[in-house]
Amino acid sequence: MNPWLIATPTVLTAGAGLIAYAARHPRAQLFGPVVSYTNSPRKLAITFDDGPNPSITPQFLDLLTRYNARATFFLIGRYARECPSLVRELVARGHVAGNHTQTHVNLFRTGPSHTRDELRRCQDSIAAASGIAAPPKWFRPPWGLRSPWLGSAVSELGLRAVMWSLLPGDWRASNEQWLIDRSAPIAERGQHAAANSTGDILCIHDGSHDRQNADRTHTLAALAYWLPRWRDLGLEFVTIEEAVSTPAL
């Protein structure tokens, strides 16, 4: 059954343009609250989607350790079950494991019970893989796509939804320089941090939703380029937990 047939009257009368905005825009709150910025211009939250990826996640972890950087990994549940040691490793290094659904489903096309099931199964997969009792507290919808019933599913599981302030599009990078250039807005804003009240949430990918062992070497190279430069600008690399905690840096 098409889940939109049972959408709330408010949503159905909202119009296609507004629905598209609410479902896709990284700062739209119409389908439930989302976090799109950190609470300080000095805090940069680096977030990785679609892992863990055994072919390259270990290299991202080593790079982050070199710069004493903590980050957030929004994991696909079935990959977490396939690679539990990687989940344990990233948690042991101080990073946050977040929920990115069990199978990377399009939640705009998924009905209420299927939506809840995808989120719950991913919670279980990450908890089982990590060996920690506490399930994830943070959630990122695949492709950033949301629906009118996502907000209640997210809050029922004690989750908070996270979007981003910068999505450079690393999955379509044909070389590292393209991706380095696309990530420049973070440094530009970092140079004028005193004029801002919020900081960036960067969304990049250590894996791919459609295959395991995806090649993310351009992403790794661009991050290796920017980390020392961001550090020189005074940016702190924080988890999404730290990105919203008080006091702000």
Ligand SMILES: [Zn+2]
């Ligand atoms: Zn994804």
